[in-house]
Structures are given as C-alpha cells and as structure tokens.
Amino acid sequence: MSVFGWLNDQVLRMTWLNDLVGAGVAAIGLDPASRLGGSVQFFVYDVIKIFILLAVLIFVISYVQSHFPPERTRAMLGGRSGLGANTLAALLGTLTPFCSCSSIPLFIGFTAAGLPLAVTFSFLISSPLVDLASVILLASIFSWPIALDYVVVGLVVAILGGTIIGRLGMEGQVAEFVRTVPVSGEAATMTRGERLAYARDQVVEIVHRVWPYVLIGVGIGAAIHNWVPADVISALLGQDKWWSVPVAVLVGIPMYADIFGTLPIAEALVGKGVGLGTVLAFMMAVTALSLPSLIMLKRVVKMPLLVTFTGVVTLGILSIGLIFNAISNWFI
C-alpha cells in the first residue's frame, strides 16, 4: 500500500479507530460480527470519527473562510457578469462562511449592490451544496475521487442553475424593497488572533448545532447497516431502478438536516448496493433545498422566481444522480 493510501486510511478513514472500537465491543461481550455488536461498533465508530473530523475541519476551514466575508465576496463579484462571473460566484460560495439564517440578508445585500441574479443564485446554490467540510468528510467515508466529483458536479449545478435563472430574465421577480436598500458595510479586517478565535467559536457553534443531526443520522445508518437486508434496499432503491434517484430527491428536498447527518445514512446505503448517484442526489437535495429556507426566500423573491429556482436545482440534482448512476462503475 502506498504511503498516501495508508495515511488516508489511518487519518481520514480512521481504520485504527474502527479496530479499536471493534476490540472494545468484543471486550464488553458483544460479537462485532453479530447484528447487535456490528450496530454498536458502527454507531460508536462513526460518531467519534465524525466529531473528530468536524472539529478539526471546521477549525481549519473557518480560519480560511475568515478571509472571505460576504462584503469582500460581493466586492470581488461586483461589475462582473457572464459565465466567468457565475463560476467565480460558485467558487466563492464554497469559501464564504455560510449560515442558512444569513442567506436572505446576503441575497438582499448582493442584489441591492447590483449583482446580476445569475451571479447571486450561482453563489446561493453552491454555498450550502459544496461545503468544504462536507467534501473532506465525503473523502473520508468514500474516497477522494468521489469527493472531487461531488465538488465538480456541485459547482456545475450552481453555475448552470445561476446561468439559467439569469437567462430567464427574472430581474423583476425580486421583492421591491430589495432594490432600495442602501449598500454599505466594509468588511472589518481581522488580526490573526481574531481569526483563530473566530475559528474556535465556529467549531463550538457548529458542533453545538449539528450534533443531534449527526446522532440521528448515524443511528439510522447503523440500523440500515446491520438490520435492513440488502435485497430489500436494492429492490427499493437499487442502482438498476430508474425511480431511485427521483425518490431520493423527493424525500430529500423537504428534509432539513445537516450534511453531516446525512453522510452516515449515505454510507450505509451505498454499503447496501444503492447507486452512488442516488445517494449523492439525496445529500444534495437535503442540503441545497429545504422547506424552511424556501419559506424564507419567499419573503424576498416573487413566486415565479422561487418556483424557477426550486425547479432548476431539482432538475440539476436529478440529472447528476442519473449520470452518476450510469457511470459510477468507473469509480467503485
């Protein structure tokens, strides 16, 4: 095994932890090969692994993100349009710190500053969808090629989605008050100490926010992993079933969960033979669209634009799922 492969297994996938937990499970008299023992091992291992990765990743990523406050992103995007601008917006979307409760003020701030809707939506789609931490977790649970493919297709959805919304000429479909908002606010510069403090606060805040989702997600994952027979799952959601991707998307859209909670479910489903495209479509639907965020968005955009946004993103995710299922033999 290559050094990189070994490092990847030990550091990112934490195989040592799985062995350790397995030994612990055996020590308390449970057989890791049995259903109950296997569930306990999966649960304990996954919970510990996700929380370790979360804490380290959020710290590092928040430090990087502290260089890209929304004011700076807006300045970088100002005066640009076209495919290049959409691409830049989608890339910056992955770097700008994102909190779903901030997406509406951000939308207003971008639009009021005169950024085209195409650019703003590319940013708004990519920001929750291609989250840096989730990408590294994907690499940890699956593999680097899959994680990188997730980034690429996520960016493509964001760029194309923004472009389509721009082409439809819906600039008038924004609530009137948005255009009249004053544009102000220079991003405050931070010292290194402030950035470190910010990164630490983000870890505390995000772990505090997502831990219930992680526990529920890992619980469901552990149940699927050891209690649901593979033939039942593959009969319902198998790679050869055309409806598996639409079902995954329809189930995922109204769900409001964190990507960190959906990853363990995804992991267990793939282990049971569900297509990678189906699983990615599910995760994207959960993170990119959710009922609470759509209800908030309704306050600043009119219905036709809201429907177009939902439709474009849904179609994008569906296509990604179907394409991935068709070509995933190349990865696994």
Add this chain to the structure above:
Amino acid sequence: MIIKILGSGCKKCVALGENAKAAAAAAGREAEIVKVTDFAEIAAYGVMSTPGLVIDEKVVSTGKVLSAAEIGKLL
C-alpha cells in the same frame, strides 16, 4: 441608549441579545434592547451576516455572537 439585535430569530441572535443585556447591566447603563427580525429592516443597515449588533443606530458588529465583555467595550 438603544441596542438593536439584527437577525431572523436564530439561536445566535437570542444569545447575542442576552449578552447585550448583561453587558448593559454590568456597565450600569439604561439600555433598551430591540430585536429586529424584518429582513427589509435588517438589510437597511447594510448587514449581510446575522446576527448584527447596532448601538444607537450604528452597526458595531456583524456575523458573530459577541460576549458580554466584548459588548461592554463597545458601549
């Protein structure tokens, strides 16, 4: 003085509001804490990351939950 908390009502905004109240009490200042949840009003301050803290109509912080001690320095 009037301290405004800008935010749509997420947990962070509540925490910031409580810290502001504590800071004002610690500094012995009469302060009225106002929660601004309307997006139009929040946007009117030019704030893009919530929660935002506004003291006497001046935006002093955005996108973070300041501790009571940090707010105390800004009063």
